[in-house]
Amino acid sequence: MTSTGTATSSNNSANSPASWQEWEELVTSALLGTERRTPPVAVPGKDAPSALLDAAAAHTVRRRAGLCAAPAAAPPALATPDARPVLPTAARNRLAMLLTGRPGGGGGGRRGAAPDLTELLPQWLALANEHGYAAPPEALPALLDAARARTDLRPQALAFAGPRALWLARLNADWKFALRATPGGAELPAPEETAEVQRLWEEGLFAERVALLSAVRAHDAATARDLLATTWTTERAEDRLMFLDSLRVGLGDADEPFLEQALTDRSRNVRATAAELLSALPGSALAARMAARAATCVALDRTDGKLVVEAPHECDAAMERDGVTPNPPSGRGRRAWWLGQVVEATPLASWSARLGDRTPEQMVALPVADDWQSELHGAWCRAAVRQQDAPWSRALLGTPAAPGASGPGAVSLAERAKLLAALPADERADWVAGFIAAHGLSEAFQLLGGCAVPWSQPLGHAVVDALNIARDAGSYPWSFSGVMGLAERCLDPVEADRLESLAAIPDEPEDGAPGAVGYWSEAFQRLVSTLRLRAAMRRELTGT
Amino acid sequence: MWGLCKGSGSKPYQTVVDVADTTGPAYKCSCPSRKFPCKHALGLLLLWAGDDGAVPDASAPSASAPDASAPEWAEQWLAGRRTRAEKKSGTGADAARSADPEAARRRAERRAERISAGATELEQRLTDLLRGGLATAERAGYGMWEETARRMVDAQAPGLASRVRELGAIPASGPGWPMRLLEECALLHLLDQAWLRRERLPEPLAATVRARIGLTTTPEGPPVRDRWLVLAQYDTADAKLTTRRIWLYGTESGRTALLLSFGAAGRAPELALPVGLSLDAELSPHPGGGQPRAGLGERFAAPEPTSARPPGLGPWEAAAAYGTALRDDPWLDSWPVTLQGVIPTPVGDSWQLADAEGKSALPLTPAALTHPGRWKLAALSGGSPVTVFGECGHRGFTPLTAWPDPAGEAVPLC
Structure with a gap:
């Protein structure tokens, strides 16, 4: 090995030790100056510096010419082969474009009419994963860099990147996140390998164990619960909380004994989580106890047909054991706080029997005495969300056209978005379409975010119509930039043709904001070109 | 061909395109666009390409539009262009005539004299440097080299100037710099001496020296x-x-x-x-x-x-190929080589391309280690052998393109 930093070894006769020693003397002499240190070469009739340079040139060229290959180090392990089919060429080029595309794409920070490529990457990845394509190896570094920068991309990006990305991540510290973030990745043993699973569960790091438990739970709920039970009593409280949380996936009646036992846990947070999980099981003993408590609090007055509410007078030890938090946050009455928690944990199905075989709609429509309506309906909303109960959610949402404050459930926008999640996708889209038709887009962003992509035809039409109305009203498009951005990502690409006409620049209305017409046209152009691009993306990946 | 295009103004834009010129198409439009050719000219060309007879031809009125001979403005421009073009080719011919061999030889001699003066000066500076010691170069910093480089530009030896400029960066390049500086000074000295004695060199080597000094060369060999x-x-x-x-x-x-x-x-x-x-x-x-x-x-x-690939070598042969190439050009930093069946392998902080038998390897150059292409190469390999084209030199190997084995498309790494 030379010490030149060239790192190529030179071990043949041209680079013998004697020659190397002479070279080192030349360097020393050159560094100090030939006046102070006479070089080991002397040629009659030539001054010392020239002779030194002559000799150094010969040495340099000789050594370079004599360079040899270095001994090989142990090769890296082989990456697990990726059996998925190869990406079509057009899709591969598209991926490269999406990965190098710069956000905004224009000067001055304002978005022009060009599509925002980085926003399309998640969709592209989802689509590619749907078709089960393998990532082209040369795209992996850029893909890992993108996933490193954007945590929201990670699950899709890593699923698409496949086993070779994990192989690569082990060689580059920048990509360590990939090794942490992949449940079911090559790092974890397959759920069927019982011995391996048991070993990792007992010896693994916390993050690995959480990932392992989730993976096993997704595969077989009972096995995961049994695995957790083997070490439950020896886990730390924070860890118990995280492990318990992973039981949300595949929660079923079989989990009840384990959860019931966790109700007596030393940690209050663990107890509360166990109670919450149990209350989501309508058949559980806890749910029955809660239903009994709720029945004593809420009754139907036969004389005037009103609901009479009698909130609990105390939070006894049994209630606390079942997860009721005794102390309310400041500003809330204790009894109302307890009532809310009891009703929230009560199976919604029990109300029908309690309140005279009424449907959810009828029960929600019942008048409530003494200003208890908002407390009761609020608790029902939380229960409907927790129990994912479609009929109750439907009843509490009311008609989309009704203004928020006077709706039957008197629910906030955030609660509505959560209730919508319990409805089937079509119904959800129709409800949001109705809401937009009645109230416009200004409050629709959150609701739209929960709708299935691509948007159904009625929903898409409602959004486009509302945008059209907003434009005609003379406001600026950036007031709707959130919805516009969503529309670019979620509208069905077949809408592009219908939108084309909107992208033309019409005459400026007299009462409109100055310049707004041009900006709207630009915004619609971007919408159309993004939709076209998405259609092309889909074609490339599906071949249709 | 010509056309009128209705824009937003009251007067239509007058657009002419001349495709008859052998030097390529020329455009003229009365629109204010600074893009060239402007959209009107492009539109006109599209019309012309797409539909026979849709665009009148200025030089030969078509049968479908016999009265569509070019209007005055189009003719004027065209005529002006043609005259200018003739003038230009005329002066070109003049230049060719004036470049008689005698004058060209005199010019070349004058330049060679200047370069020789520059090379002699550079030799003097190098010997002074060696007499005082390279350590002084570190103290003198970059300015000294910059000044020398400017002197070489004045001497019309750009090849020497850029080598001198690179010398200036070496003292700051980390441990082992005195050695690298001596190497490069010695090669510069070799180049000076080669130029000053070029008459005594065999012709191919003399040509290499001329190119290294920075004299422009033109392709001469048979195509x-x-x-x-x-x-x-x-x-x-x-x-x-x-x-x-x-x-x-x-x-x-x-x-x-x-x-x-x-x-x-x-x-x-x-x-x-x-x-x-x-x-x-x-x-x-x-x-x-x-x-x-x-x-x-x-x-x-x-x-x-194409599915063609260059035939590849092993690490040993690649190092030998660079060594052989130094015979013809001792100033070569690297030589183009294709490595076949090599595995990108991490070695501590560095990487090497090792042959599949695990016997020999070429290290990557320090520059290639920081280049993102290294990760592409690693990803492409996944621990399996690949074919890699790159430049192999005394600093190591710079991968430029890789092919997965046994089949697959080329992946650029740079």
Whole structure:
């Protein structure tokens, strides 16, 4: 090995030790100056510096010419082969474009009419994963860099990147996140390998164990619960909380004994989580106890047909054991706080029997005495969300056209978005379409975010119509930039043709904001070109 | 051809395109657009290309529009252009005539004298430096080299100037710099001496020396027609110039050739050839011993996909190939080589390309280690052998393009 930093070894006769020693003397002499240190070469009739340079040139060229290959180090392990089919060429080029595309794409920070490529990457990845394509190896570094920068991309990006990305991540510290973030990745043993699973569960790091438990739970709920039970009593409280949380996936009646036992846990947070999980099981003993408590609090007055509410007078030890938090946050009455928690944990199905075989709609429509309506309906909303109960959610949402404050459930926008999640996708889209038709887009962003992509035809039409109305009203498009951005990502690409006409620049209305017409046209152009691009993306990946 | 285009103004834009010119199409439009050709001219061309007779031809009125001879404004422009073009070719001919061999020889002699004076001065500076010691160079800093480099520019020896400028960066390049500085000083000294005694050198080596000094060379060799596989294309930039290097491999002749093209700073050079495609074209080699540079002659077809790959060597043979190439050009930093069946392997903080038998390996250059292409190469390999084209030199190996084994498309790494 030379010490030149060239790192190529030179071990043949041209680079013998004697020659190397002479070279080192030349360097020393050159560094100090030939006046102070006479070089080991002397040629009659030539001054010392020239002779030194002559000799150094010969040495340099000789050594370079004599360079040899270095001994090989142990090769890296082989990456697990990726059996998925190869990406079509057009899709591969598209991926490269999406990965190098710069956000905004224009000067001055304002978005022009060009599509925002980085926003399309998640969709592209989802689509590619749907078709089960393998990532082209040369795209992996850029893909890992993108996933490193954007945590929201990670699950899709890593699923698409496949086993070779994990192989690569082990060689580059920048990509360590990939090794942490992949449940079911090559790092974890397959759920069927019982011995391996048991070993990792007992010896693994916390993050690995959480990932392992989730993976096993997704595969077989009972096995995961049994695995957790083997070490439950020896886990730390924070860890118990995280492990318990992973039981949300595949929660079923079989989990009840384990959860019931966790109700007596030393940690209050663990107890509360166990109670919450149990209350989501309508058949559980806890749910029955809660239903009994709720029945004593809420009754139907036969004389005037009103609901009479009698909130609990105390939070006894049994209630606390079942997860009721005794102390309310400041500003809330204790009894109302307890009532809310009891009703929230009560199976919604029990109300029908309690309140005279009424449907959810009828029960929600019942008048409530003494200003208890908002407390009761609020608790029902939380229960409907927790129990994912479609009929109750439907009843509490009311008609989309009704203004928020006077709706039957008197629910906030955030609660509505959560209730919508319990409805089937079509119904959800129709409800949001109705809401937009009645109230416009200004409050629709959150609701739209929960709708299935691509948007159904009625929903898409409602959004486009509302945008059209907003434009005609003379406001600026950036007031709707959130919805516009969503529309670019979620509208069905077949809408592009219908939108084309909107992208033309019409005459400026007299009462409109100055310049707004041009900006709207630009915004619609971007919408159309993004939709076209998405259609092309889909074609490339599906071949249709 | 000509046309009128209705714009937003009251007067239509007058658009003329001349496609009869042998030097390429020319455009003229009365619109204020600074884009060239403007959209009106492009539209006119599209109409002309798409539909026979839709656009009147200025020089030969078509039968479908017999009265559509060009209007005055179009004729004027065309006539003006033709006269200018004739004038230009006239002056070109004059220049050619004035460039009689005698005057050209005198000019070349004057330049050679200036370069010789510069080389002698540089020799003096190098000996002074060695007498006082390289340690003084570290203290003197970059300014001393910059000044010397300017003197070499004045001496019309740009090759010497850029080498001198690179010397200035070495003292700050980390441990072992005295050794690297002595190496480069010695090679510079070798180049000076070679120039001063060029009459005594064999002609191919003399040509290499002239090119290294910075005299422009022109392709001289007989053109070689081949299907050239585009091995790699990459740009390097300094303050004034963007240099593009394109490596080609003749699938029939087995030659490896280098095309150089230049652009102003910050702008991409015009010539672009996509890596992995094959190009049916003629190349004329530049003079000089064993050097790969060539000029691109006639292209017979657009680049097309190919499954051809350059034949590869092992690490030993690649190092030997560089050594052999130094015989013809001792100033070579690296030599184009294709490695076959090598595995990118991490070694501590560094990487090497090791042969599949695990016997020998070439380390990557420090520059290649920080380049993102290294990770592409690693990803492509996944621990399996790949074929890699790159430049092999005394600093190590710079990978430029890789092919997965046993089959697959070329992946550019730079």
